[in-house]
Amino acid sequence: MAAVEASRDQRLRGVLVLVGQAVAVAGAYYLAGRLGLVRELVVEGAVFTPVWPPSGVAVAALLYFGLRVWPGIALGVFLVMLSITTDLQPAALGTVVGSTAAPVCAFLMLRAVGFRPSLSRLRDGLALVFLGALGAMLISATAGAGLLVLTDKIAADDFWPVWLGWWVGDAMGVLIVTPTLILLHRIRLPVRLSRWPEALILGLTTCFLVPLAAYSTLSMLYLVYPLLIWAALRFQLAGSMLCALFTSVVATIAATDGAGSFRGLTHVEVMVKLQAFNGSMALTALLLSAVITEQQNTRRSVELACQELVEVLEHLTAGDAPQGRGQADDGPDRFG
Template sequence: MAAVEASPEQRLRGILVLAGRTLAVAGAYLLAGRLGLVRELVVEGAVFTPIWPPTGVAVAALLYFGLSAWPGIALGVLGVMLSITTDLQPAAIGTVVGSTAAPVCAYLMLRAVGFRPSLSRLRDGLALVFLGALAAMLISATAGAGLLVLTDKIAPHSFWPVWLGWWVGDAMGVLIVTPALILLSRIRLPLRLSRWPEALALGVTAAVVVPVACYGTLSLLYMVYPLLIWAALRFQLAGSIMCALASSVVATVAATDGAGSFSNLSHVEVMVKLQAFNGSMALTALLLSAVITEQQNTRRSVERACQELVEVLEHLTAGDAPQGRGPADDSGPDPFD
């Protein structure tokens, strides 16, 4: 059967939809980039952000729109670079390519392993962590740090510290921002607030504990983890990732200010401590919520299977009951039964 050729109106509509999608992705990437540049760290003469939200936006856009989102990502990378400096060097093309290729590779690897954006299985959380974040972001970090060395922006011996900061910043964007955007895309109105008192209690507790943990002079960052466990147990991914995102933002502000748990440290030590905290927190939030959600789904499946089995047995029992014997039949047992 021959394929039906699209009409000129349909082709025009498709072009307009693609153009609008590209501009929307580019705008979201640029906005996330401007937010990420609010807080910066300087390591070995290179400026980078502890969390680079645009990578999370890029991966989420690819998961939602597919590969057709990559032109918007490339345009967004270029827009962020132009917002920093108007004197773009030829090496900037390499940065655009590397920053676009990394989320595209993340998407391709996630699709290859059957990743589900719902993050309802442990394998989905592991795939996002190890493939989408840690593995794919090696591309952007290597391209970015390598181009800085090739263009004499940093010394060769500074490659590895800068590479590490770039890699972890991009990976944190995927680990923290991508799940948050996935959650936003799944919100349906009206919201069911059956457990709003507990959610409010969790929010108030986090608003008190997180600043104390980050700004306290006793380095009490570990106090955040009970909150993550509470959020994951009671609210699964929605609670744990929102708690992780808020804690990460507060910790990043404290680190860039050199306050609280991050005071009296060198720039490299601040980077290592902050990224270790953000990374372990994101891993805890993603994997714990995925395990809990998977267990709950398994329990519901078993309960449904048991209920269906009970209904089948009741139906078979009703079908095998003797016919013609009323409720007042007291003639005794049938000797032939």
């Protein structure tokens, strides 16, 4: 009887944990959605965001909690839609399904190729880019833009511009927000930063140079790339993704305000220029940091192997049998 009650309590505890995780994911999705809607672009009568943070939140949640939190993503999508308009049509269900299916498919494809959230290998970065972002987000963009056409919210001729804006916005959310959340999940306090003076200089330089490049009418956005390379070379994922996140926010604000390099452009031109910049910047930051991290891990493995080889050679030179790493000396032979 006691065993039955213990099993029942364990199942109840598991259900409560699952519900709590789903509610937390829904809340995070909703907050990210409200944050993303602060800056909007209107293309062919459709409103979208250049970077849609909830898509990155959803993929990160699935990577760490698993498929069991997908109801939280669906609830978050519904809450975001409800915050935009209270007059929800039956077709809105299709948007909920598409926006939920996209991160779920991203998770399934990433899991199928052995993706590691640490992003310590180039293949992990490539998988996140081409499967998690560019590939899976085709689902949400196609469902969303298609439903707008079917419900006569936009004309059929406007499908592709709206589809492109939707797709790139969702993909940018995965490329920028998901690695940032992965980074935050890996942080352990207290943080020990051995190169804090260099990090401080990099941060101050970024805070000065990025707004200057974004708001300058001379179109100097290319000045950001040396900062990304510096951050990736010296601080890997932590440096490159934080730099990319800050740059994306500043560029998005400048674009939606029609300032700097985006002054005098039409909404479609602003969309294309901003998303091309955000996409190339995120790809540079993510893939370069993954390559450098993989090279450093390979070098450490080679150094460890060389160290073990030196120890073996020292034992052989001394005429002793080499002992494996981690094996203790058992002392003299008890039969000797």
